[in-house]
Amino acid sequence: MPTLEQNRQLWSESFDWSHQGDRWSAKWGGVDMQWHGTLLPRIHAFLPTGAILEIAAGYGRWSQYLKDLCDHLILIDMQEHCIDACRQRFADETHIEFYVNDGRSLDMVADNSVDFVFSFDSLVHADSSVIEAYLEQLASKLTPDGVGFFHHSNLGAYPHYFSLTTRLPMPIRDRIYRYGLADKDHWRDPGMTAEKFCQIAARYGLQCIGQELVNWSARRQIDCFTTFCKEGSIWSRPNVVVRNPQFMDEVQRWGELAQLYSDTSWARMAKT
Numbered sequence: 299m300p301t302l303e304q305n306r307q308l309w310s311e312s313f314d315w316s317h318q319g320d321r322w323s324a325k326w327g328g329v330d331m332q333w334h335g336t337l338l339p340r341i342h343a344f345l346p347t348g349a350i351l352e353i354a355a356g357y358g359r360w361s362q363y364l365k366d367l368c369d370h371l372i373l374i375d376m377q378e379h380c381i382d383a384c385r386q387r388f389a390d391e392t393h394i395e396f397y398v399n400d401g402r403s404l405d406m407v408a409d410n411s412v413d414f415v416f417s418f419d420s421l422v423h424a425d426s427s428v429i430e431a432y433l434e435q436l437a438s439k440l441t442p443d444g445v446g447f448f449h450h451s452n453l454g455a456y457p458h459y460f461s462l463t464t465r466l467p468m469p470i471r472d473r474i475y476r477y478g479l480a481d482k483d484h485w486r487d488p489g490m491t492a493e494k495f496c497q498i499a500a501r502y503g504l505q506c507i508g509q510e511l512v513n514w515s516a517r518r519q520i521d522c523f524t525t526f527c528k529e530g531s532i533w534s535r536p537n538v539v540v541r542n543p544q545f546m547d548e549v550q551r552w553g554e555l556a557q558l559y560s561d562t563s564w565a566r567m568a569k570t
């Protein structure tokens with residue numbers, strides 16, 4: 299399972315960060331397509347807002363959009379070089395605060411100050427103890443009607459399947475992956491599930507109000523997008539759980555339409 303230490307090692311300066319994370323949006327046809335096609339439609343109800351906290355911001359792939367949708371943005375990452383990169387990238391912005399943390403602590407955030415907390419494409423590799431540490435603190439950091447949107451692992455919903463495939467000898471595994479005969483675990487945490495997220499949230503007076511289970515580069519729904527709030531907030535409602543085994547079709551469609559609509563498609567045209 300990806301421990302905090304393994305995350306610290308993987309995302310260190312020796313990782314190729316030259317693309318600032320943009321390469322991870324390639325299937326969408328670019329970061330702007332992923333933001334406008336996949337992310338913004340899922341969180342637009344909560345934006346713009348007062349203060350946004352982004353956990354595990356990396357080199358600011360999502361911060362570049364979030365910064366224009368709030369009065370105040372707090373960026374946190376456990377890697378100093380990531381926060382340094384964000385500081386440079388957003389040097390002209392006076393409403394952004396930058397912090398390096400230990401992978402768990404939100405001590406630098408004032409109580410009752412966060413209107414929207416966001417984390418995407420990072421905490422899928424976090425185990426339940428990290429998720430719990432963040433949720434416990436968010437219970438006091440969020441404003442009464444504050445909302446969270448977390449992308450996390452649901453790999454734990456398939457314990458038998460993944461324990462079986464990871465036990466296969468490497469050459470056989472390589473072959474079945476090459477022919478698309480089995481799902482990779484994409485380094486998701488094997489202990490986290492959508493259900494577990496809500497159980498942890500409930501321990502701290504938070505509640506899940508929406509969960510989308512998505513087949514991230516797989517057939518099985520190994521990831522989950524969870525929207526949560528404080529119990530009794532204006533956003534409170536029974537959790538709505540949607541299984542979306544067609545998520546990758548959405549990704550592919552944006553990838554196809556990118557030649558028409560992406561920022562780079564217009565930039566290419568401007569040059570001709």
Ligand SMILES: C[S@@+](CC[C@H](N)C(=O)[O-])C[C@H]1O[C@@H](n2cnc3c(N)ncnc32)[C@H](O)[C@@H]1O
Binds near residue numbers: 401402421
């Ligand atoms: C795959 S990158 C994604 C960065 C950014 N969210 C994006 O989508 O471009 C993962 C990032 O999460 C950070 N990270 C991983 N676990 C973390 C944790 N427990 N707390 C804070 N940052 C963490 C890493 O340092 C790294 O910058």
